[in-house]
Amino acid sequence: MGYFILKLLNYICCMAEDLTITRSTDKEERYQSLIPQIEALIFGERDLVANLANISAALKEQFKWFWVGFYLVKDNELVLGPFQGPVACTRIAKGRGVCGAAWEQAKTLIVADVEAFPGHIACSSLSRSEIVLPMIQNGEVVGVLDVDSEELNWFDQTDAKYLEQIVKLLQF
Ligand code: SME
Numbered sequence: 001m002g003y004f005i006l007k008l009l010n011y012i013c014c015m016a017e018d019l020t021i022t023r024s025t026d027k028e029e030r031y032q033s034l035i036p037q038i039e040a041l042i043f044g045e046r047d048l049v050a051n052l053a054n055i056s057a058a059l060k061e062q063f064k065w066f067w068v069g070f071y072l073v074k075d076n077e078l079v080l081g082p083f084q085g086p087v088a089c090t091r092i093a094k095g096r097g098v099c100g101a102a103w104e105q106a107k108t109l110i111v112a113d114v115e116a117f118p119g120h121i122a123c124s125s126l127s128r129s130e131i132v133l134p135m136i137q138n139g140e141v142v143g144v145l146d147v148d149s150e151e152l153n154w155f156d157q158t159d160a161k162y163l164e165q166i167v168k169l170l171q172f
Pocket of ligand 1: 067088089092096097098099100119120121122123124127130146148
């Protein structure tokens, strides 16, 4: 029932431009404010690309990260999906770079300094630290969420915890 009310509110009032951005400097508060809005944005919408596009935009608007977006597994490669930020590498092989490693290991990787990560793929020389989370469906990695920062050591377990919650909201 709560979900139907949420969906109704979504139809009535929740256009993308109505995203409420908190100015709090507390990272947890930012995620806690954003996650219900993401739930409302994607509730009832079954188109994966539409949902990935809106999630990228919402995360970018709230956190102003350098790059945030998705790669999807297609024909045994990661292929660039919806994202916000500068143009990026289109295809990544399994095990290559941080994205390919997160796919191969099926686990979240936090990289404090991308230059210290063997095989890191520098889509932009401005990216200094990164977090990549696998998107898992029926035990298989079907894609990754990748976030890049221009600052060293930007991501921590709080980002991992909340970004994992966001990825779990998706239905593939
Ligand atoms: N740096 C990533 C490649 C993707 S871009 O950062 C958008 C990697 O090493 O896998």
